[in-house]
Amino acid sequence: MYGSGRTFAYWPITDDLSALRGLVQSYGRRAGLAGVRLQDLVLAVNEAAANVLDHALGEGHVQAWHDDRFVTVEVRDRLGELVPSHADAGDPGVGTLRGRGLWLMRQLCDEVMITRDTGGSAVRLRQALGDSPMPG
Amino acid sequence: MNFTVHVDAGSADGRPLAVRTLVLTGELDHRSAPQLQRALEDAYAERCRHLIIDVTGLGFCDSTGISVFLGARRALASSQGNVTLAGLNQRIERIFRLTGLDQAFSTYPTADEARAAILAT
Numbered sequence: 137m138y139g140s141g142r143t144f145a146y147w148p149i150t151d152d153l154s155a156l157r158g159l160v161q162s163y164g165r166r167a168g169l170a171g172v173r174l175q176d177l178v179l180a181v182n183e184a185a186a187n188v189l190d191h192a193l194g195e196g197h198v199q200a201w202h203d204d205r206f207v208t209v210e211v212r213d214r215l216g217e218l219v220p221s222h223a224d225a226g227d228p229g230v231g232t233l234r235g236r237g238l239w240l241m242r243q244l245c246d247e248v249m250i251t252r253d254t255g256g257s258a259v260r261l262r263q264a265l266g267d268s269p270m271p272g
Numbered sequence: 273m274n275f276t277v278h279v280d281a282g283s284a285d286g287r288p289l290a291v292r293t294l295v296l297t298g299e300l301d302h303r304s305a306p307q308l309q310r311a312l313e314d315a316y317a318e319r320c321r322h323l324i325i326d327v328t329g330l331g332f333c334d335s336t337g338i339s340v341f342l343g344a345r346r347a348l349a350s351s352q353g354n355v356t357l358a359g360l361n362q363r364i365e366r367i368f369r370l371t372g373l374d375q376a377f378s379t380y381p382t383a384d385e386a387r388a389a390i391l392a393t
Contacts, residue, residue: 153301157332175363182334186302230376233339233346240335243370 145200149185167202168265176244177263183237184211184259210260218257223250275304277311292320293383297329300337312344321353322390326383328359358383
């Protein structure tokens with residue numbers, strides 16, 4: 137199912153999110169993203185991976201692939217507590233300290249989709265290449 | 273990139289100032305946020321009421337960092353104090369605008385301007 141894109145990448149999640157951000161940044165730039173849209177994807181992946189550290193025992197990995205139209209990054213955990221409806225999370229507002237990760241991902245990316253299977257849950261983040269409108 | 277918090281806490285004669293400035297540099301994220309949280313707790317323990325957080329040198333801030341900023345706002349509001357942010361660069365301003373933090377905090381171009389505004393009230 138991952139074979140449709142070119143240049144597949146795989147990175148384990150560790151508590152060094154700075155290193156992960158660097159890898160996603162390089163991958164996204166090579167795929168053709170730039171500027172704010174690249175920064176936004178990097179932040180969204182950071183948020184999804186931070187959720188794995190905080191809520192899924194820190195066990196998971198990141199996969200990335202792209203074609204001529206989209207860069208797609210999938211952040212997978214092994215716990216499987218995230219379900220598709222979590223992608224609809226609303227803005228918690230500034231009165232709430234935590235729990236804005238998934239809402240923020242939706243503001244940053246063109247597409248956010250959560251899937252779950254026996255291996256765990258996955259947040260799929262997608263940013264369109266080319267002259268697509270700004271999200272949000 | 274490393275994260276550092278530089279604390280400007282005292283006057284030249286060693287007395288604590290009513291206004292404390294925290295100068296942040298580097299990347300504020302899941303790993304570095306506890307460092308900022310500790311600096312904030314030191315400030316609360318010393319009864320600091322007005323905090324200026326200078327983010328001029330902050331290259332990255334995620335939702336973990338946002339949680340810490342909002343926690344500081346809540347902590348100081350309970351003692352009639354406040355948190356003021358200074359030096360928002362383009363990247364930080366975008367994430368603050370998306371999350372509504374630009375409306376939740378007073379912001380100034382520089383820490384000096386923030387300090388002058390606090391001392392004038």
